[in-house]
Amino acid sequence: xxxxxxxxxxxxxxxxxxxxxxxxxxxxxxxxxxxxxxxxxxxxxxxxxxxxxxxxxxxxxxxxxxxxxxxxxxxxxxxxxxxxxxxxxxxxxxxxxxxxxxxxxxxxxxxxxxxxxxxxxxxxxxxxxxxxxxxxxxxxxxxxxxxxxxxxxxxxxxxxxxxxxxxxxxxxxxxxxxxxxxxxxxxxxxxxxxxxxxxxxxxxxxxxxxxxxxxxxxxxxxxxxxxxxxxxxxxxxxxxxxxxxxxxxxxxxxxxxxxxxxxxxxxxxxxxxxxxxxxxxxxxxxxxxxxxxxxxxxxxxxxxxxxxxxxxxxxxxxxxxxxxxxxxxxxxxxxxxxxxxxxxxxxxxxxxxxxxxxxxxxxxxxxxxxxxxxxxxxxxxxxxxxxxxxxxx
Ligand code: CMC
Numbered sequence: 001x002x003x004x005x006x007x008x009x010x011x012x013x014x015x016x017x018x019x020x021x022x023x024x025x026x027x028x029x030x031x032x033x034x035x036x037x038x039x040x041x042x043x044x045x046x047x048x049x050x051x052x053x054x055x056x057x058x059x060x061x062x063x064x065x066x067x068x069x070x071x072x073x074x075x076x077x078x079x080x081x082x083x084x085x086x087x088x089x090x091x092x093x094x095x096x097x098x099x100x101x102x103x104x105x106x107x108x109x110x111x112x113x114x115x116x117x118x119x120x121x122x123x124x125x126x127x128x129x130x131x132x133x134x135x136x137x138x139x140x141x142x143x144x145x146x147x148x149x150x151x152x153x154x155x156x157x158x159x160x161x162x163x164x165x166x167x168x169x170x171x172x173x174x175x176x177x178x179x180x181x182x183x184x185x186x187x188x189x190x191x192x193x194x195x196x197x198x199x200x201x202x203x204x205x206x207x208x209x210x211x212x213x214x215x216x217x218x219x220x221x222x223x224x225x226x227x228x229x230x231x232x233x234x235x236x237x238x239x240x241x242x243x244x245x246x247x248x249x250x251x252x253x254x255x256x257x258x259x260x261x262x263x264x265x266x267x268x269x270x271x272x273x274x275x276x277x278x279x280x281x282x283x284x285x286x287x288x289x290x291x292x293x294x295x296x297x298x299x300x301x302x303x304x305x306x307x308x309x310x311x312x313x314x315x316x317x318x319x320x321x322x323x324x325x326x327x328x329x330x331x332x333x334x335x336x337x338x339x340x341x342x343x344x345x346x347x348x349x350x351x352x353x354x355x356x357x358x359x360x361x362x363x364x365x366x367x368x369x370x371x372x373x374x375x376x377x378x379x380x381x382x383x384x385x386x387x388x389x390x391x392x393x
Contacts, residue, residue: 003378020361021197028278032197041285046167046192050139050357053197074140075161078107089152093349094229098222100145105218110134118214123367134217135360142353147174150346183296187336190289194282195351197358203227204362211363212373224359225352234348240270241334241344244306253309261319270331271314282329293336303335
């Protein structure tokens with residue numbers, strides 16, 4: 001460009017330092033606060049992982065109990081938010097989630113206090129306490145919003161959260177109105193653990209941009225949800241399963257993969273990643289879970305079989321090998337969800353339910369040393385054109 005190099009898509013641009021998560025894209029490794037994702041997936045729960053991400057260290061037994069109890073208290077929504085969700089019953093749930101988070105923010109008194117303080121540039125101990133409380137509320141409320149939307153979209157009454165169930169099990173309970181199968185709860189919990197943070201993808205960056213203006217946490221999360229909605233980001237798991245359903249049989253895998261290698265051809269959803277140039281470690285874990293899940297409940301729509309056939313084609317095709325394109329987390333994650341009876345338009349909202357903790361943790365980290373995001377663009381149009389009145393054009 002005439003003004004100097006343009007960094008298209010901000011590829012490899014560093015926007016801050018962080019101690020929340022780290023990715024080794026070459027080796028395919030992901031850490032949260034220094035812990036390998038495989039360890040957390042095997043041994044932890046979303047409750048504990050979200051605490052770790054938010055507060056920077058694993059909780060003691062007592063701290064975890066207190067945190068879980070606070071989260072249970074925060075699960076309910078403001079009546080105005082419930083109405084927003086009801087009014088958007090026919091919309092895609094990501095629109096409802098975006099609007100409901102904004103509505104909840106408009107009615108949260110803690111948020112109003114924080115907004116007032118930020119408006120006069122105050123962000124001290126008292127305000128930080130408010131901000132962390134709001135962060136916990138956001139994590140706690142997201143499943144309620146998603147489940148309520150599902151109920152309204154089916155013309156059903158909502159199922160209120162149940163205090164004796166954990167985060168994942170309670171979510172499935174609010175969706176379907178019955179206690180979930182333990183393997184299904186484990187699947188949701190595992191998915192939530194695997195998606196909790198991922199450095200600064202488009203949604204997390206969007207949250208930073210909004211927060212950097214000292215707008216509030218709910219608004220930052222609403223912006224992140226808007227960014228996550230796109231098919232190049234969170235929308236890919238929904239698209240991947242739609243694809244498998246459309247393909248219908250593993251015999252067509254070769255044809256589909258071949259089509260994706262043609263110039264201008266449709267991209268294979270759930271394949272490729274800006275950062276991972278190796279097999280996505282989250283995809284490995286979720287592939288195993290999906291295999292266990294279909295082993296127990298069957299694979300009537302052939303989704304696991306189709307995905308496996310596509311994977312085999314992708315891994316052996318020179319087009320994908322040369323470009324270091326591997327299945328990403330979205331390639332496998334929708335399969336178990338589909339068989340749990342979760343409609344595919346709810347896959348991305350469940351991604352948001354998990355990532356919300358990463359978004360808020362990053363915003364709180366950024367606020368420790370805030371500077372408004374204000375990049376530049378290189379103008380390449382004309383200057384000083386003469387205005388011609390409408391009747392003379
Ligand atoms: N199918 C076919 N070709 C692909 C694919 C794909 N899924 N992904 C990348 N390519 C090709 C692309 O056409 C380009 O080829 P060429 O060099 O000949 O022009 C090359 O690989 C590099 O791709 P890119 O688009 O420049 O890579 P990017 O870093 O800009 O995009 C991506 C990354 C994830 C947006 C992209 O791989 C993609 O669109 N994948 C499908 C959607 C998807 O699965 N998204 C979920 C991402 S993981 C979940 C998350 O973290 O949100």
